[in-house]
Amino acid sequence: MQTxxxxxxxxxxxxxxxxxxxESLxxxxxxxxxxxxxxxxGQVDREAEQQQLLQYDRIIFQFPFYWYSSPALLKQxxxxxxxxxxxxxxDGGRLAGKEFGLVLALGVNExxxxxxxxxxxxxxxxxxxYQAMAKKCGMVYMPAMVVSQFDYLNDSKRKELLVAYQQYVSKDTEASLKTTENWFKIQLQSLGKAGLSEENQQLVEHLIAVLEDNREHLDDLAWTLAQMEGNQLG
Amino acid sequence: MQTxxxxxxxxxxxxxxxxxxxESLxxxxxxxxxxxxxxxxGQVDREAEQQQLLQYDRIIFQFPFYWYSSPALLKQxxxxxxxxxxxxxxDGGRLAGKEFGLVLALGVNExxxxxxxxxxxxxxxxxxxYQAMAKKCGMVYMPAMVVSQFDYLNDSKRKELLVAYQQYVSKDTEASLKTTENWFKIQLQSLGKAGLSEENQQLVEHLIAVLEDNREHLDDLAWTLAQMEGNQLG
Structure with missing residues (x-):
């Protein structure tokens, strides 16, 4: 995944x-x-920026939260x-399916x-x-990551922040896994329609079945894990 | 009132x-x-802008609604x-009590x-x-005025818009009337405490009573008017 x-x-x-x-990247x-x-x-290069965006799977806006929004240049x-x-x-929709995230630095306690x-x-x-922007562009909106009053964080909290940030910018989310699966499924299904030999069509159907089995298994595991966490907390 | x-x-x-x-101003x-x-x-003059703001009772942000917010220079x-x-x-709060309005021009139907x-x-x-900004500054937030797809409006709709805009930028609101009354009351009450002669104190108390009577009368009228409009609609 490229971010x-x-x-x-x-x-x-x-x-x-x-x-x-x-430094945590x-x-x-x-x-x-x-x-x-x-x-x-302040002169943003539209063409260069658009070409750059197309090369990434996850787009993140990261900024200090000035007057409940970004600094002016990001708006520009x-x-x-x-x-x-x-x-x-x-003819738009060139960012559709990409993930969109926000990293907000707050000067005030969350x-x-x-x-x-x-x-x-x-x-x-x-x-x-930003939610409305992601919706209009067909992007998948990730829960925002908040960095609240960084200067007051102790070393232990900073280590947690480092891990959380690395995950936020690079870890596959449940949404990105499902998106990838769905992408494969659609590719495989269109292969199936494209006049493959019967043998290859069976192979494709088998692959789709494996993907679906895996997804069910993953959903089961996620459910069990959520139950266990619930029990520990309760 | 200055806007x-x-x-x-x-x-x-x-x-x-x-x-x-x-042209409608x-x-x-x-x-x-x-x-x-x-x-x-793009170099905003902080000192000049701050001095200017202090001279007005109502501050309005007016802009085309680009990506669900203002153009970059207003954010700057x-x-x-x-x-x-x-x-x-x-030592802040210099805008407290002023009214704050938004005039939004939409390219999309409201x-x-x-x-x-x-x-x-x-x-x-x-x-x-913007609501959070008004709150932080202690300003009174007015319902926004929306200009939706202006180029498609016929002459009759444009005349309505002209009147609505003139009222939005210049007409006293219920909030501004009450603010003015309260301001007078506080001034009068502090006069009363400032060692006036007994005669003048009685005059001040009389003025406060008149203000309060007027307010009750206005509230009654507003209530009656609302009932009548309700009956007409029903």
Whole structure:
């Protein structure tokens, strides 16, 4: 899996959180793309950005949560790059099926983002514009990853963060596994219709059956695991 | 009442909707502040913007709804101007009590902004970041004004839009009336404590009583009006 992390931060060098995330990156499969470094004049290159996006399976927006949204340059990137005919609309849908994630760095404790908290709204509410964007582009929206008040985290919490971040940017999700399976199934089924020999058609049907058996087995395991975790907690 | 309309649109001259709104402005009490004209280089002047904000009772953000948010320059404006110590935090709260409005120009029919519609989320959901901003600044959030697919509106609909816009930018709301009354009451009450002569204290108490009577009378009228509208509709 290939992941593109689109980072927007106007003063990246001053951010301990962003430096830590950068140092936590896995060695392979991940590209770090800091917009303010690439475009210091704010002139986003639509063609280059669109071509780049097509090469990745997972697209992540990573930024400090300024006024409940991204810094301005990432918004500019959205408006320039995600055009009708590319991201949506007739002949669009070029990002459909890719995964979309958010890595949000908060200056305020995450607990404040709830009814009655100082910020008053949940992060799920405040990130609706990104959910709507993913929906319009046909992308699979991942639960956001939140880095809350990084400078106050102790070493143990930072190690947890490192692992969580590595997984967020590189680990297959249940959604990506299912997407891959479905992709194989569709490919195999279209093979079956393409005038294969009877022997090969049987092989294809067999492969599809194996995929479906595996999926059932995985779902069973996930269910059992959830029960065990429930028992431990209860 | 003085209203500041902060307009953000990267290609304002090409927008029929924005031209129409500009031509609809009342002659007095409203300032049109187009960010891309004032700051073609994107360098927002914090000090000038903050001083300007203080002179107005109602602040409006007006923009085309690009990717469920504003164009980038308005976001830049928020991040530069609405600083801790001015808009919020210790010694902040300088915008508290002002009214905050949104004028959103949509390229898509407003009906699509609902569960099951093509956009999938309501405008109230998608504008949560502005609601949270108003809350943090202690501003009174007005229901948003929506201009949906302006180019398709006939003359009659455009006339309705003109009136609705003039009212949105200049008419006292129930909230602004109550705010004004409360402001007077607090002023009058603090006068009463400031060692006035007994005669003047009686005058002040009389004025407060008149204000409260007026408010009760207004509330009664509003209730009666709502009943009548209900009967007409039913």
């Amino acid at each position: 593109l992390i689109i980072v927007s931060h106007p003063t990246l060098a001053d951010s301990n959180a962003q430096r830590f995330l950068w 896995p060695a392979e499969g991940v590209t770090w793309h800091h917009l303010e470094s690439v475009y210091p004049d 990137w959205q408006d320039v790059v995600l055009t009708e005919g590319f991201a949506y609309g007739p 607990r404040e983002y709830q009814a009655g908290g100082r910020e008053g709204f949940t992060l799920s509410e405040l990130t609706r514009p | 500041l309309i902060i307009v953000s649109h990267p290609t304002l001259a090409d927008s029929n909707a924005q031209r129409f709104l500009w 009342p002659a007095e009490g409203v300032t049109w502040h187009h960010l891309e004209s004032v700051y073609p280089d 404006w928020q991040d530069v101007v609405l600083t801790e110590g001015f808009a919020y935090g210790p 009906r699509e902004y609902q569960a099951g519609g093509r956009e999938g989320f309501t405008l109230s959901e998608l504008t949560r970041p």
